[in-house]
Amino acid sequence: MDSINWHSFFFLLFGLLASAFAVGVVVASSVVRMALYLIVALAATAGLFFLAGADFVGAMQIMIYVGGTLVLLVFGVMLTAQGPFVSMKTGGGDWLLASLVAGALLALLIPVAFSVPDWRGGEPAPAVMEPTATPIGVGLLGVRVDKLDADRPESLKPGMSSYLLPFEIVSMHLLVVLVGAAYLARTKRRRSPSQIES
Amino acid sequence: MNLLTEPVGVAHFMVVGAIMFACGVVCMAVKRNALGVLMGIELVLNGANINFVALGSKFLQKDGAFSLGLDGQFIALFVIVLAAAEAAVALAITLNFYNNHSTVDVDRANELKG
Amino acid sequence: MPGLGSLRNNTLVAEFFSQYMWSWAAYLLTGLIHCALLIQVGAVGALFFIWAERKVSGRIQDRLGPTRVGGMFGWLQSLADGIKLITKEDLMPDGADGLLFRIAPYISFCASFAALMALPFSDGWVAIPINTGVFFILAVLGLEVFGVILGGYASASKWSLFGAMREAAQVVSYEVPLGMCVVVPVLITGTMDLVQIGTFQEGWFTNWLILHDPFTFIIFWVYFTCALASVNRAPFDLAEAESELVAGFHTEYSGIRWSYFFMAEYGSMFAVSGLATILFFGGWNGPVPITGWLGLTHETGPIAGYIGNFLGLVNFVGKTSLFVIVMIWVRWTLPRLRIDQVMKMCLKFCVPIAAVMFLGATFWQRQFPGGVLLKTSYGDRYVVTEADTAAPAKSKDSAKPAAKTAGEASPGQPSADKTASVSHRVTKGS
Amino acid sequence: MDLDVLLPKLLCIAWLLPLASFTLIVFFGPRMGKKGILASYVAAGAIVTSFILSLIAFVSWIGANGVAAPGGHHGDEHAAVSPLPVDASNSPSPMRLASLADTHAADSHGHDEHAVHEVHKPVAYTGTWYTLGQFGDLKITISYYIDALTVCMFTMVTLIASCIHFYAIGYMHDELHDITDTQVLVTKGYRGHGHGHAGHGHGAHDAHAHAHDDAEHDDHGHGHSDLPPPPAGYDYLHRPGRFHRFFQYLSLFCFSMLGLVIAGNIAMVFVFWELVGVCSYFLIGFYIERKSASNAANKAFIVNRVGDFGMIIGLMALWGSLGTFAFGDVDGQQGLFSQVRNSAHNYELRTPDGMVLQAASDEIARGVEPTAKQIETWRSEKLGYWLLVIAGLGIFCGCVGKSAQFPLHVWLPDAMEGPTPVSALVHSATMVAAGVYLVGRFYPMFTPEVLLVIAYIGLITLFIAATIAITASDIKRVLAYSTVSQLGYMMLALGIGGWSAGLFHLITHAFFKSLLFMCSGSVIHACHTNDMFRMGGLRKKMPWTAYTMLAGCLAIIGTPLFSGFYSKDAIVAQAVMFTKQNPAHGILLYGFAGGAAMTAFYMFRLWYMTFSGKPRDHHVYDHAHESPKVMYVPLVILSVFAVSVGWTMPFFGLSLTNLLEQARPAGEIGTGVLLPALSYPAEYLSHAPSVHLIATLIASATAAGGFLLATLFYGVHKLDAADVKRQFNPIYYFLVHKWYFDELYNFIFIKPLFFVSSIISKIDKNLIDVFIDKLAVGVKALSRVDDAIDRYVVDGFVNVIGNWTYSAGRSLKAVQTGKLRQYVMFIVVGTVALTVIMQWALAAE
Structure with a gap:
């Protein structure tokens, strides 16, 4: 027996976890359970990111997705968690239809994934893991360390831009979104009694 | 191939991504709870993210002819951040919807029916 | 084990163990040892800190806190509580x-x-x-x-x-x-x-x-x-x-x-x-x-x-x-x-x-890239080696200060160092 | 700091400060303090700071260049400044064009008697601040040309302007609140075009307001307690005060004037020339609701435009042939002065190569090679000389307009419609001085022929204006004509080669004329009338004004020890020398002397009628009062200067003439080319004691004669003016009607213009309008057809499409279920289907 490839082993572990809990999200009827499963699925995805060598993105996944997004979701659950809304049943026809469509989607996507020979794996990959936090951080500030010109190390390859502008846009976007969300979700002023009478 | 003994490739990651994507789609399609739909969106985005990261990874392809390089991670980062923003807005919309209709059933939100 | 370079130290330990058993078992054992040590931090730490909390709060409220269990100072009080909780x-x-x-x-x-x-x-x-x-x-x-x-x-x-x-x-x-x-x-x-x-x-x-x-x-x-x-x-x-x-x-x-x-x-x-x-x-x-x-x-x-x-x-x-x-x-x-x-x-x-x-x-x-009070040794410690800085086309006189700042900005492991110093140079150049 | 760095900086700041003040007031004027009172402080602060900066520049100039006139022109009077051995061609720019004794040139060309005197190039700092644009070789720049004249003018302008700013704070006080203008009648119920409308609107005129133009030219329309009731059906105009606006214009004016003075090229001069004209227009028309004011403003502007037309011709002549506008050499490029008079030829006037080539362009086109030798040949054939004459005459044309010389002098007296501080600043001290200044600045370019024209124009002007002034009854008009006359003096002086004499008189005149105007303003302020026949005996009521005005009068007539004496003396001396050398033009001296006598006569007529004797109008007399301190303190300051500005400072040896000598253009005027008989004496020759003695005698005698006559008529009433008036009735009316100049222009220009325009209007109405009418009818018919097409074809088509879209929308409506989950399904199914179809299609290929 060949020795176990631990990378593949952990991939299988995390992949199965992610898939299983993603299915769990679909199947679960309680919103809170859905949230729990989603967390596990997302955390497993973070594990997949680590396996793919994207440690910074993985950490971000945990920090923002799992930490931030889901706390927000749970927040919403708490605010709307009153008896009848926790679970709402859907008709069997809907389920059937959705499954068919999803099946078609999978049938489309999975062959596509295997259609490129290079993507099928099987060859041992380079072993050294490089930290990605610094290149990503510098890249967000406008310099792509990984795209340096071999001839002139002080400059980028022609046409290789970086992500300073998207970064700024996303920052502004986040700010606007937070303000907008706060505005949307604010407590509505109750109508005064006099208005109700009239 | 024996997945336990041979190195995995991009395709395997993409399969996981596809499964999450499909689950997300089903989730959006069958959940009547607005929060369920939201979670479906998160799953869909996450499935896409897996593809980006996998295509940018150095460990999964030998020569990297189709590799996105660090760009994959950048895109994934932006997706994560935008997903957070989207979740915040969607939650706010949901809360507003709840305030107006006293429910989070998306089937009841059909006032824009043609 | 490709791709998990971040587990380098554990890999060393695991390789030590794997001379005596299957490799997967060696890895498992390594992990378990770490887990056991860390859980001790949680568990024993909790025991100690709960005891400390009771003693401190006692002193603050002008009383003695636990005194009996375990002899002096009641230092086994938390353990007793734990046993009670488990049962x-x-x-x-x-x-x-x-x-x-x-x-x-x-x-x-x-x-x-x-x-x-x-x-x-x-x-x-x-x-x-x-x-x-x-x-x-x-x-x-x-x-x-x-x-x-x-x-x-x-x-x-x-x-x-x-x-x-x-x-x-x-x-x-x-x-x-x-x-x-x-x-x-x-x-x-x-x-x-x-x-x-x-x-x-x-x-x-x-x-x-x-x-x-x-x-x-x-x-x-x-x-x-x-x-x-x-x-x-x-x-x-x-x-x-x-x-x-x-x-x-x-x-x-x-x-x-x-x-x-x-x-x-x-x-x-x-x-x-x-x-x-x-x-x-x-x-x-x-x-x-x-x-x-x-x-x-x-x-x-x-x-x-x-x-x-x-x-x-x-x-x-x-x-x-x-x-x-x-x-x-x-x-x-x-x-x-x-x-x-x-x-x-x-x-x-x-x-x-x-x-x-x-x-x-x-x-x-x-x-003040060097801080104000920070004076002693770290400055020399992280000077990037000549090999790191000599490679790119850079004039000799400017290489030294650049190396120093690069070193201060990103000290540490050699593999990261190269990236850091390169990135620093690029930031300056662009 | 070196002077070549320091001076441009200082003067630039001094120049731009009023602009800053103007900008501030434009934007924040009405909000500056109560009713904009702060605007006056801003403007005054700016100009005072400018003055201080100019003073620093003045002092540092003296510190660097000494107080003595350069060269040995003055023999043993002044020690000659040892010339610095700096080669002008090698020195960097902005270069210090040192007093260069070009002895080599003098030796090699030592053919005439003047060559024994060293020829100096004046010290001047040139440079460029900003290049606006470059068209071929021509650079349009903001540049500077700073020499002793510039510095003196800067100090003079800012000093007088400062005094006038303070004076105006008091004088314009009424504008701080709403004003009832008794000179403007409006129909009852008219409320004006809204309060505070910007710019010079046509408010009152539009509403059929009638200018109530009686003999009284009252600057002050504000309500007295004893307002005469307005005629039935009319109201007096009631308008908000415009205090801040006045100071805004003053600031802009100061900026423009200083820019004109510091300008380093003739194009920049022209720009600021126009700006000055615009300011003058604004200020004359300050009481825009009065028809007379608005007419006067228009008149000033249009008459100036006539002169500017000539100036543009001169500019074109210069640009077309010489390719540069700059006065001095900048960045190694030869300026105008160097092209006309260069050191290689001992600064003698030579037709510049460019003009020669321009004039010889026909021959060049025929294939004659323009070699250096050929150019010399052409030059000796006087080719291009006419171009130089035309350029000079053109530039002088502008000066004629701006300095109100005959025949464009008609606007200046009417300009007295503006507030009195404006009259003092704009129409005596600075703006009208701009013309004289430009003649002085442009002096190296003038050929003897042009100078002769200048001299005669000056003579005519001074004579006409002096005669009119004798009969004028309006106190400000007397002064206005006096100004015109004095400007004539200056032009005359410049025209007969008295460069420093003319400019010296310009500066002394600026002081005493602004003083006189401000005194008259003070009187008007007190009496609320301009009419001298209603004044009298005011000396007791307003002593400060009376005695400062007396100082001004003494100065203007040239009483010994007063500043006017020195300047007039210099002019007379030059005139004596000139007529000695050119007996044919003796009239220049006699006319001059006659003018001086008349000056003395009308000035003292004015003073006596205003301040001495018995009050003629008791109503006016009872109201009269001394002006506030803010008004008479500037008077005192100015009177000090009016007396002393011509003196040579003891111990220092500092005198204005010496300073001006430092800026004297290099080279002699020489003899005329077209008029070979004409030859100009060098100015230093007139400093000879023998000439001076004659000059002093002439000047003093004429002045004394005029003064005595005035005293006899108006001081002691030995002679009755009314008798004389009766005796010379036709002449009197001729003079009262200002030589019928306005009527003449009316007949020559305005009437024909109206005639021509009425014909054109008839053509327009009967030919063009009819044609257009017919055209319109045709178009109307055409549009009916078009309308039908539009209605039935285009609209029908659009309607059909619209109906299709509508029905399609109705049938597709059902798809829009409003259910979120179905939409998701649609998206996914669509994506899958699209992919499948595409794959199928690609595979089919």
Whole structure:
């Protein structure tokens, strides 16, 4: 027996976890359970990111997705968690239809994934893991360390831009979104009694 | 191939991504709870993210002819951040919807029916 | 094992074991050893700190605290309590969501335990050396609240639900200033690797980052406040405010599940205190460089290095415990805040102060890249070697200062060094 | 700091400060303090700071260049400044064109008697601040040309302007609140075009307001307690005060004037020339609701435009042939002066190569090679000389307009419609001085022929204006004509080669004329009338004004020891020398002397009628009062200067003439080319004691004669003016009607213009309008057709499409279920289907 490839082993572990809990999200009827499963699925995805060598993105996944997004979701659950809304049943026809469509989607996507020979794996990959936090951080500030010109190390390859502008846009976007969300979700002023009478 | 003994490739990651994507789609399609739909969106985005990261990874392809390089991670980062923003807005919309209709059933939100 | 280069140290240990058994078993064994050690930190630490809490609170309230169990000072009191908890009947309310109710304490405990995985206890003594360690600890600690929320929700009790909601609001809010505070040491050291941050402060206590500049000094106190809030300690313990919510989110819990929550709380207290120690108080580097004087470094030899590391561990745990005890002291001294005061504290004070300090530290770093008090040795230590700087086309006279700044901006491991110095050069050039 | 760095900086700041003040007031004027009172402080502060800066520049100039006139022209009077051995061609720019004794040139060309005197190039700092644009070789720049003249002018302008700013704070006080203008009648119920409408609107005229133009030219329309009731059906105009606007214009004016003075090229001069004209227009028309004021403003502007037309011709002649506008050499490029008079030829006037080539362009086109030798040949054939004459005459044309010389002098007296501080600043001290200044600045370019024209124009002007002034009854008009006359003096002086004499008189005149105007303003302020026949005996009521005005009068008539004496003396001396050398033009001296006598006569007529004797109108007399301190303190300051500005400072040896000598253009005027008989004496020759003695005698005698006559008529009433008036009735009316100039122009220009325009209007109405009408009818018919097409074809088409879209929308409506989950399904199914179809399609390929 060949020795176990631990990378593949952990991939299988995390992949199965992610898939299983993603299915769990679909199947679960309680919103809170859905949230729990989603967390596990997302955390497993973070594990997949680590396996793919994207440690910074993985950490971000945990920090923002799992930490931030889901706390927000749970927040919403708490605010709307009153008896009848926790679970709402859907008709069997809907389920059937959705499954068919999803099946078609999978049938489309999975062959596509295997259609490129290079993507099928099987060859041992380079072993050294490089930290990605610094290149990503510098890249967000406008310099792509990984795209340096071999001839002139002080400059980028022609046409290789970086992500300073998207970064700024996303920052502004986040700010606007937070303000907008706060505005949307604010407590509505109750109508005064006099208005109700009239 | 024996997945336990041979190195995995991009395709395997993409399969996981596809499964999450499909689950997300089903989730959006069958959940009547607005929060369920939201979670479906998160799953869909996450499935896409897996593809980006996998295509940018150095460990999964030998020569990297189709590799996105660090760009994959950048895109994934932006997706994560935008997903957070989207979740915040969607939650706010949901809360507003709840305030107006006293429910989070998306089937009841059909006032824009043609 | 390709791709898991971050588990390098463990790989060494595992390879040692794998001479005697199957490799997978060797890896498993390695992992188990680490886990066992870390759980000891959680469990034994909890025992000690609970005892310390009782003693401290006793002294503060002008009484003696536990005195009997275990002889002097009642130092076995916590153990006795633990045994009692384990043997207690495990209750679950009727309307509870069984799965979530059961799983919630584990989630909390796992989160605080996972945070300890990335915490270095001495130079290089860390379970998993992640080069985004700071980030990882923050992210994982943020997950602890999830268990609390699930527990509160699953209990089907309005007290629990209220407690959980309060906690969610509080923790989500305080993560923002906490993150900002943590960014400042990262900014100064140029790395998120906790080991490197610790090594950065080697030498005298003047090298500690809290004394690096006025902004770090102020931001430490903001960090400490936010840390208190994010681990739900008094005066921010609204999630378990007895006077209002019975016992908050763990009202319905008892027995061993309750004790998991308890351990999670003390575990995360230890984690944030340890983080504070590393980020601001030199980690395992003492106020006085005794290990250096005694020659207990890796340069002298592996045994001496091991002893030095052990002294560092003692140093680290001592400082961390000191912070935990300060937390205890705060708890029994200050009254609990109202929820609106908690929020106001975060949004109106902590966030702006942290933001301003962050800006200030940025400018300080720009103006005095070496800090002001930091004078001693680290400057030479991180000079990039000639091989790193000679390769790119750069004039000879400018190579030296560039190397120095690059070294200060990003000290540390050789593999990261090259990237860092290159990136620095690019930033200057563009 | 070196002077070549310091001076441009100082003067630039001094120049731009009023602009800053103007900008501030434009934007924030009405909000500056109560009713804009702060605007005056801003403007005054700016100009005072400018003055201080100019003074620093003045002092540092003296510190660097000494107080003595350069060269040995003055024999033993002044020690000659040792010339600095700096080679002008090598020195960097902005270069210090040192007093260069070009002895080599003098030796090699030592053919005439002047060559024994060293020829100096004046010290001047040139440079460029900003290049606006470059067209071929021509650079349009903001540049500077700073020499002693510039510095003196700067100090003089800012000093007088400062005094006038302070004076105006008091004088314009009424504008701080709403004003009832008794000179403007509006129909009852008219409320004006809204308060505070910007710019010079046509408010009152539009509303059929009638200018109530009686003999009284009252600057002050504000209500007295004893307002005569307005005629039935009319109201007096009631309008908000415009205090800040006044100071805004003053600031802009100061900026423009200083820019004109510091300008380093003739194009920049022209720009500021126009700006000055615009300011003058604004200020004359300050009381825009009065028809007379608005007419006067228009008149001033249009008459100036006539002169500017000539100036543009001159500019074109210069640009077309010489390719540069700059006065001095900048960045190694030869300026105008160097092209006309260069050191290689001992600074003698030579037709510049460019003009020669321009004039010889026909021959060049025919293939004659323009070699250096050929150019010399052409030059000796006087080719291009006419171009130089035309350029000079053109530039002088502009000066004629601006300095109100005959025949364009008609606007200046009417300009007295503006507030009195404006009259003092704009129409006596500075703006009208701009013309004289430009003649002085442009002096090296003028050929003897042009100078002769200048001299005669000056003579005619001074004579006409002096005669009119004798009969004028309006106190300000007397002064206005006096100004015109004095400007004539200056032009005359410049025209007969008295360069420093003319400019010296320009500066002394600026002081005493602004003093006189401000005194008259003070009187008007007190009496609320301009009419001298209603004044009298005011000396007791307003002593400060009376005696400062007396000082001004003494100065203007050239009483010994007063400043006017020195300048007039210099002019007379030059005139004596000139007529000695050119007996044919003796009239220049006699006309001059006659003018001087008339000056003395009308000035003292004015003073006596105003201040001495018995009050003629008791109503006016009772109201009269001394002006406030803010008004008479500037008077005192100015009177000090009016007396002393011509003196040579004891111990220092500092005198204005010496300073001006430092800026004297290099080279002699020489003899005329077209008029060979004409030859100009060098100015230093007139400093000979023998000439001076004659000059002093002439000047003093004429002045004394005029003064005595005035005293006889108006001081002691030995002779009755009315008798004389009766006796010379036709002449009197001829003079009262200002030589019928306005009527003449009316007949020659305006009437024909109206005639021509009426014909054109008829053509327009009967031919063009009819054609357009017919065209319109045709278009109307065409549009009917078009309308039908639009209605039935285009609209029908659009309607059909619209109906299709509508029905399609109705049938597709059902798809829009409003259910979120179905939409998700649609998206996914669509994506899958699209992919499948595409794959199928690609595979089919």
